[in-house]
Amino acid sequence: MPIGVCGWTIRDYIFTEKQTRETLKKIADMGYKGVELGQREFWTPAQQKEALDEYGLQAITIDGDLANPEEIIKKAEIVKCSSVCLKSIPGNMMGSPEGFMAYAEMVNKLAEPYKGTGIHFIYHNHAQELRNFPELDGKTGLDILIENTDPDVVWFQIDVHWLVAGGGDPVQWLKKLKGRTSIIHYKDYGIDFRCRETSLGNVPRQFLEVGQGNINWEPITKACYENGIEWFSVEQDQTARDPFTSLQISLNYMRDKLNIE
Amino acid sequence: MSMTKISLQLYSVREHTQTPEDLKETLKKLRNIGYQAIQGGRAAGMTKEEYKEVLDSLGISMTSYAADLPEIAGDLKGYIEDCHYFGQDEIMIGCLPAEYRRDEDTYRQGIAKMNEVGRELKKEGIYLSFHNHAQEFRRFAKSGRRAADMIFEETDPQAVRFIWDTHWIAAGGEDVLEWIRKSQGRMQYLHVKDLRVTYSAMASDTEYVRKEWAEIGEGNLPWEQIIRLGESLGIKAYIVEQDQTYERDPFDAVEISYKKLRKLGLK
Numbered sequence: 174m175p176i177g178v179c180g181w182t183i184r185d186y187i188f189t190e191k192q193t194r195e196t197l198k199k200i201a202d203m204g205y206k207g208v209e210l211g212q213r214e215f216w217t218p219a220q221q222k223e224a225l226d227e228y229g230l231q232a233i234t235i236d237g238d239l240a241n242p243e244e245i246i247k248k249a250e251i252v253k254c255s256s257v258c259l260k261s262i263p264g265n266m267m268g269s270p271e272g273f274m275a276y277a278e279m280v281n282k283l284a285e286p287y288k289g290t291g292i293h294f295i296y297h298n299h300a301q302e303l304r305n306f307p308e309l310d311g312k313t314g315l316d317i318l319i320e321n322t323d324p325d326v327v328w329f330q331i332d333v334h335w336l337v338a339g340g341g342d343p344v345q346w347l348k349k350l351k352g353r354t355s356i357i358h359y360k361d362y363g364i365d366f367r368c369r370e371t372s373l374g375n376v377p378r379q380f381l382e383v384g385q386g387n388i389n390w391e392p393i394t395k396a397c398y399e400n401g402i403e404w405f406s407v408e409q410d411q412t413a414r415d416p417f418t419s420l421q422i423s424l425n426y427m428r429d430k431l432n433i434e
Numbered sequence: 435m436s437m438t439k440i441s442l443q444l445y446s447v448r449e450h451t452q453t454p455e456d457l458k459e460t461l462k463k464l465r466n467i468g469y470q471a472i473q474g475g476r477a478a479g480m481t482k483e484e485y486k487e488v489l490d491s492l493g494i495s496m497t498s499y500a501a502d503l504p505e506i507a508g509d510l511k512g513y514i515e516d517c518h519y520f521g522q523d524e525i526m527i528g529c530l531p532a533e534y535r536r537d538e539d540t541y542r543q544g545i546a547k548m549n550e551v552g553r554e555l556k557k558e559g560i561y562l563s564f565h566n567h568a569q570e571f572r573r574f575a576k577s578g579r580r581a582a583d584m585i586f587e588e589t590d591p592q593a594v595r596f597i598w599d600t601h602w603i604a605a606g607g608e609d610v611l612e613w614i615r616k617s618q619g620r621m622q623y624l625h626v627k628d629l630r631v632t633y634s635a636m637a638s639d640t641e642y643v644r645k646e647w648a649e650i651g652e653g654n655l656p657w658e659q660i661i662r663l664g665e666s667l668g669i670k671a672y673i674v675e676q677d678q679t680y681e682r683d684p685f686d687a688v689e690i691s692y693k694k695l696r697k698l699g700l701k
Contacts, residue, residue: 268633300643303654305630311652313631338643340604340629340654342611362607364572370535374677376568376605376645387571387580389609410641 174398176427176434177207177233179358179408182416190215194224201228203421204428209234209258209406218248225252233356233404234258234295234330242286249292256356259294259327262302262314270306273314277321284326293328295356303339313339315346324353332358332408337388338378347396356404357397359423361386380410382419384426394431405433439700440692441497443625443675444474445528447684454479458488465492467689468696473526473623473673475500482519497671498524498563498597498623503531506562507551514558524622525555526563526597538574541581545588552593563595565625571606582606591620599625599675600655601647610655614663622670626660626691627677628653647677649687651694661698672700 178200180187186196193213200208208230213221218235225232232254237245239257249255259280266272284294302315309317319329329350333343347354363386365377383390397405405427412419427433442464444451450460457477464472472494477485489496499513499522506513506525517525527548529535534544552562570582586596596617603610614624630646630653651657664672672695679687 299641300631303631304633305648305653307652311628311630311648313654334607337604337607338645339631340601340645342609342654342656342659345656345659364568364606366572366574368569368572370540370569371532373529373567373569378607378643385573387573387607389612392609392612 174402174405174433175206175231176204176405176407176424177209177231178205178420179209179406180211181209182407182409182420186416187213194228197224197228197230199417200420201230203417203424205230205407205420205424207231207233207404207406211236211258212248218251222252233406239283239294242290246287246290246292255292256295256328257292259296261297261299262318267301267304267314270309270312270314270317273317274321277318280318280327281321281323284323287326288323289325292326293355294326295328295330296322297330297358298332299335300339303336303341319349319353328353328355330354330356330358330406332360333388333393334358334360334362334380337362343388343393344396347393347400347402351400354400355402356406357402358406358408359383359390359427360407360409361388361423363387380412382409382412382414382426383407383423384430385422390426390431394433438470438495439669439671440469440695441471441473441623441671441673442469442688442692443500443673444472446674446676446679446688449684452478454484461488461492461494463685464688465494467685468692469494469688471495471497471671473497473500476516482516486520496520496522497673498522498526500526500528503527503547503551506555507547510551510554514555514560517555517560518558523559524561524563524595526565526623528565529567530564535569535581538576538579538581538584541584542588545585548585548594549590552590556593561595562593563597563623564589565597566599566606567602568606571603571608582608586616594620596621597623597625597673599627600660601625601627601629604629604655605645611659611663614660614667614669618667621667624660624664624669624672625675626650626672626695627675628655628657630654646680649676649679649682649690649694650674651697652690657694657698661695661700665699 187193236258262276305311361381363379363381368377530544628648630648674691
């Protein structure tokens with residue numbers, strides 16, 4: 174399966190057309206096959222597709238106003254990409270099962286016009302959706318979303334780091350989401366080596382390049398192949414290095430150690 | 435002696451074990467919940483003979499002894515006697531003392547100390563066991579190694595065993611199942627507590643993760659897989675430990691964990 178780049182990783186390098194082209198060239202030269210770029214305002218969808226083609230990159234996701242199905246469906250056809258990013262549940266809805274239910278209903282309404290079009294909404298998790306509700310025997314917000322959204326349209330993009338931050342086992346979640354996921358976010362999870370020796374209860378979590386942290390990638394990668402994941406997308410929210418250096422480190426590890434290609 | 439597989443680390447109810455009267459009352463409560471085994475160290479204000487009598491009268495056995503490393507090192511003879519007296523072949527340290535947790539060099543000293551103490555104990559048939567936190571999963575800049583790897587690889591397999599903690603392995607971003615699997619032959623007991631994410635005022639900040647210690651089954655750890663693997667590798671007992679129970683009474687919390695472990699097929 175191909176490996177791509179999530180635009181959030183390179184968000185400071187995609188402001189102008191010139192800069193974006195340089196960035197696309199850089200990641201394509203490294204060996205990345207796709208990108209989640211988001212619609213750049215200096216390009217039309219057709220121009221963006223042309224630019225991606227020029228560097229041999231595919232669009233992994235598209236974004237836009239989901240309440241405007243005509244425009245989204247048209248964009249999906251032009252860009253040749255049927256995965257549309259869905260906005261996270263708003264903070265003020267996260268506090269209760271009812272909030273998650275209300276969000277699920279909202280998403281289902283948005284999803285209705287997309288039934289049968291082949292378009293998938295892609296929900297990307299953070300640790301927040303792994304919040305457990307005691308009144309539901311510890312069931313998570315993510316469970317509520319999975320169980321109560323339209324499986325034809327509403328799919329999920331597992332972010333491995335954030336699942337792990339919430340105590341989730343990515344292998345189990347991949348099994349649970351079989352048939353409703355096609356793109357996964359890879360970023361590692363580390364404990365800051367500068368953490369104070371006295372604070373046993375403290376967990377200073379870090380975003381790290383794939384293979385540089387503590388996540389056990391082999392079984393997760395195996396589960397991805399069993400699940401039928403179509404894209405591995407590298408996201409790193411923060412890095413102590415240059416993000417392109419980080420992207421190269423992640424790619425090398427994924428190709429050489431995890432044999433993803 | 436019962437052969438129960440569910441035990442409780444008394445740290446979970448530490449507010450209620452500080453006097454002989456409290457401890458007796460607490461053990462009774464635990465026995466009523468269903469617990470037939472505990473893990474702990476010396477009892478405050480009681481001789482070991484008195485303590486054993488209390489445990490025996492309630493039908494509570496021990497699943498390993500526990501103490502701090504410096505205490506054990508300072509009273510080897512006493513702890514060996516204790517272990518023999520209670521029929522235990524393993525004594526757990528909750529962590530390495532802070533002075534060993536600074537960097538790679540100090541961890542190496544800590545490992546040397548564990549090996550030294552462990553070998554002394556082993557002459558008397560007792561293993562020293564190490565219990566982890568998330569902190570051991572930081573990676574040192576110089577070598578790229580982690581304290582957990584050093585402890586796993588450099589402690590003497592003939593003298594040092596592990597009592598890994600499910601919550602803290604997960605909090606370190608590591609794979610609980612993998613650490614159980616690779617410790618086969620060096621692990622008799624597992625510390626079990628769940629990891630839960632909970633609501634906070636900063637709910638809208640996706641970066642913020644409010645992690646809590648949780649009753650078994652109330653968080654997100656894969657318990658069916660953990661118990662299945664543990665059983666296939668011959669884990670002798672699953673020791674419930676919950677560092678904090680927040681609004682909940684600790685006895686209610688450990689009862690929830692007990693019931694869940696029973697539900698998962700343990701007796």
